[in-house]
Amino acid sequence: MAGPTLKPLSPGATIGILGGGQLGRMTALAAAQLGYRCHIYCPEADAPATQVTSLTSIADYTDEAALADFAEAVDVVTYEFENVPFVAAATLAQHVPVRPGPEVLRICQNRLREKDFCRAAEVPTTRFAPIASARDLHERVAEFGRPCVLKTAELGYDGKGQISVDRDTDLDTAWAQVAEAAATTGVILEDFVDFRLEVSVIVARGLDGARRTYVPVENQHKNHILDQTIVPARISEKVADKAEGIARHLAEKIGLVGLLAIEMFITADERVLVNELAPRPHNSGHWTLDAAVTSQFEQVVRAIAGLPLGAADRLADAVMKNLLGEEAAAAQAAWSDPYVKLHLYGKGEARPGRKMGHTTKLIRR
Template sequence: MAHRILPPGSTIGMLGDGQLGRMTALAAARLGYKTHVYAPGSQGSPGAQVAAAVTSAGWDDLDALEAFARSVDVVTLEWENVPVAVVEHLNRFTPVHPGGRVLSVAQDRVEEKSFVNALGIGTAPWRAARSADEVAAAVAEIGPRCILKSTRLGYDGKGQARIEPGSDPAEAWAAIGSDAGIVEGFVSFSCEVSVIVARGLDGSMAAYPAVENRHKDGILDKTIAPARVPAETAAEAERVARRIAEALDLVGVLAVEMFVTPDGGVLVNEMAPRPHNSGHWTMDACHSCQFEQLVRAVCGLPLGSVERVADAEMENLIGADADRWPALMAEPGARLHLYGKAESRPGRKMGHVTRLRPRS
């Protein structure tokens, strides 16, 4: 079926104004597209600093949303927790990718796990819980070592509580501050990997190689590309990501995070239908980065090459880490990316640095 191709000079609407929106806007500008950012309180934000236009209004401002939609040629997003009702409202006036169905799955961890398992793809054992008693019952069924997460929101370790042998499930329930949770059992794994796949309007797909992720205090610390796993494991991780993107009928980019089990298999941990922190290395080590792929996908363009031209290690700059910028700028081979955030806070992503090595 024929699809509409948006030519350079068109305007892409971006829901969200953080660093992902910023880097997408920069990739769009390189291809000749303009970006209009929409977000509450977005004046001076990372995305607003580089966008051609900015609308600072709430998600419940229907008039502002309509005006925004009528000013752009297509809408995409940098944050999967944009209310589905907002996406559906915008879609009355202009195409939105990814759409409401994708977001409804990605916004709820129970829906996400159910969707993945229905495809025959494995995850850690899990149970939904809506009370402390249900948490206790889930722990009794799954095992004494679990993690309790809120079903919605929560990222970089927020909205989560570990449950260890002898701990009180009621305390964990109170700690997540939510009326709906998911209890996930701990699994034995050798490392964590992720795959980012792009899917176009015509159903074509392109997947970046699996990468290895290391976390610190619940936040991504380093990404190593390519992942140091057997070729069969990397291929299976890519197959899983492609299968999920196809089943979602995704238009855009999707990141799928997975555990690698001791036997070389993979279990899906979580997914995000947007550019992802573990894909920032593609900006410096691939022919087309994840942000350019998002632009290409939503504009109906052919997807770019995902070929890796170098090995890479991406390091997040969290909080005061960004104060190292003078040394990083002087480091041969280091590619520094700062996000334009005025205030440094503990746990806040201020930028990243990618170090390249000859391709293995």
């Protein structure tokens, strides 16, 4: 039954995006192509996304008056990172559709909830346990064995908030580093996965429940930050099918409208273990801008606008390379290869590890 909520957003309507980073910037550009306006809500002035649209709210995520004005100004809300306070999304949802829904955000904000959700959906993850005290830590490390990984449950990214527990790690020192997080948002201990490689799958789900997955891609990290994505991942068809099946299943179970990026570990014996979920466009999907029928940014706009999804087929193999910090200076080299596409995010200061842009090298099939 096509109720009024299934009516697609009309051209000229306004999409609200919480967050002002490069993911919001590329989403806003895709939205503009489809005839939509974007209104960016973020705390920082001159953030990458605010440079490509004239509608902005520069305010804190807890500013209730600014959130109310924003809800008034937009037709649908999405977010470009998952550390938006849950209450902001929940408050907005009382006035305007928030897609993916606040409950999806709540799960994906917290590593413990993410893994509990996977467990309930019967999707394998690495072994894990919540850690609430130094004593818990001692007991669980004895149970899991070393190495293992201690992580804050929330607000970590690019390896921040993670401590490897190796042979020589003093557990009381490690605990001291996370005790404060344990008291507020929680702490998780994970088995260390001796993976063969890391992959991710991005799945889109429309308002009508249709799903499309992008091909599994292989992610190589340096210092815990994504360095390169190889498209497609060098895995067997069987493993690729399994990974895509997991992505479709999780999208359905979580009631997704929008995009869900799923990071997975592939072990030597071809097990697929879910590591993290992100309810938004993902760095490992940037290749889709240049090498897929529908980019992940157009796809998220289609999904949240209630339009039919576009095909997710890849048009070429590709290698996406992040330009971190000073590497952006080397971006000029990209011009010497006519099959390299350069994307820069408009960020001023090239701090170490900061994502300044990326290149995608297209490889003809």
